[in-house]
Amino acid sequence: MRREAPSNPVVLMLSLAALACWLWLPLGSIAPNRIVPGTAYSLPEALGWPLTVASCLPLLGLAVVAWRPGRLAYYAALALTLLLLMALPLWLALMAQRHLDPELPQARLGIGAAGWLALFWLSLLLVELRTRLALAGWQLGLWLLPVLGAWWLTAPWLESLALWQEFRGRGEAFVEALVQHLLLVGGAVGTSLLLGAAIALAMRQNPRVERLGFALLNFLQTIPSLALFGLLLAPLAWLSARVEWLAALGVSGIGWAPAFLALLGYSLLPMVRNTFVALSEVDPGVLEAARGMGMSRGQVFRQVRLPLALPVVLEGVRITSVQAIGLTAVAALIGAGGLGTFIFQGLGQAAMDLVLLGALPILAMALAVDALLGALSRRLDHRNGQTTGASP
Secondary structure, eight states: OOOOOOSOHHHHHHHHHHHHHHHHSOOEEEESSSSSOOEEEOHHHHHOHHHHHHHHHHHHHHHHHTTSOOHHHHHHHHHHHHHHHHHHHHHHHHHHHHHOOTTOTTOEEEEOHHHHHHHHHHHHHHHHHHHHTTOOHHHHHHHHHHHHHHHHHHSTTGGGBHHHHHHHHTHHHHHHHHHHHHHHHHHHHHHHHHHHHHHHHHHHHOHHHHHHHHHHHHHHHTSOHHHHHHHHHHHHHHHHHHOHHHHHTTOOSSSHHHHHHHHHHHHHHHHHHHHHHHHHTSOHHHHHHHHHTTOOHHHHIIIIIHHHHHHHHHHHHHHHHHHHHHHHHHGGGGTOOSTHHHHHHHHHHTOHHHHHHHHHHHHHHHHHHHHHHHHHHHHHHHHHHHHHHHOO
């Protein structure tokens, strides 16, 4: 007789993957200073076998839950996952307490592959359990992220953590880079939303504009970002040398201007495409009913077509925002600032913790924007479905 497959292979595979990474990869590394490479420690070397076994028990419990799924079992799995996330900084703190030399004030603790991959697999487990329990993502994040963030930031490990030491030495520069990053992303996405809406409306009025517009935007997407920065350098430098008010605004061949124009160019295609499709595919029956009620053309657009198209337009904003958050990191190469500055400085100095200081906030921003705008789009789509379903 063949053995039946597990009832939830996703939870099983994720928990076993986390367990394998936790046991076989280094938990962290200890370095005497910023320059000297650190010494990696596996979990048994860092904590000893008794604590190693204790740290693996919740992961084994998750694997057991996968064989007997049910609502109570999924809540138990959620509790185990949260326990593992809260225990992660404690294991690193114990490792620092055991292996850091107190006579070396510059000694630092680096998070190893086991720590990062455990965080990754546990995050995927949270997504799976949220889906199984039908929990709203924003509700889960609303109370989960602040609690975990406060716990990690007050855990007894930050003083020795290499990433925290990099942040503490560059606090003002980090805040300035974060503001520059957000301004570039916000300016590019906001401008592309307005310009994309105008282009989409023009395309709906003229098929020739539609063909030409999509051809140009598709071609623009094929140009690599660094090549586009290079193409913008000479014309912007020429303009700033001949137009005084542009030079007064800080427009030049390098800096924020080419970064903003490149981000705007890359943002236009998803924004225009989603807006065009959203406005074009509204149910004709709903529009006809609105006209039959005596609405003018402008009223039909503002009160019927635009609200029904808004969820798809928001999907375009979501795609554009996530894309712009990542591309803005590359703009640091042309002096535009932003968090990419830390990434390229860290690569030049072979300091991976400095790279993480720039990369992790970018990742967090992209995930947060994707989750929030995705949830808002689904909510509007659900509300529009209820509204049209209730209409005569």
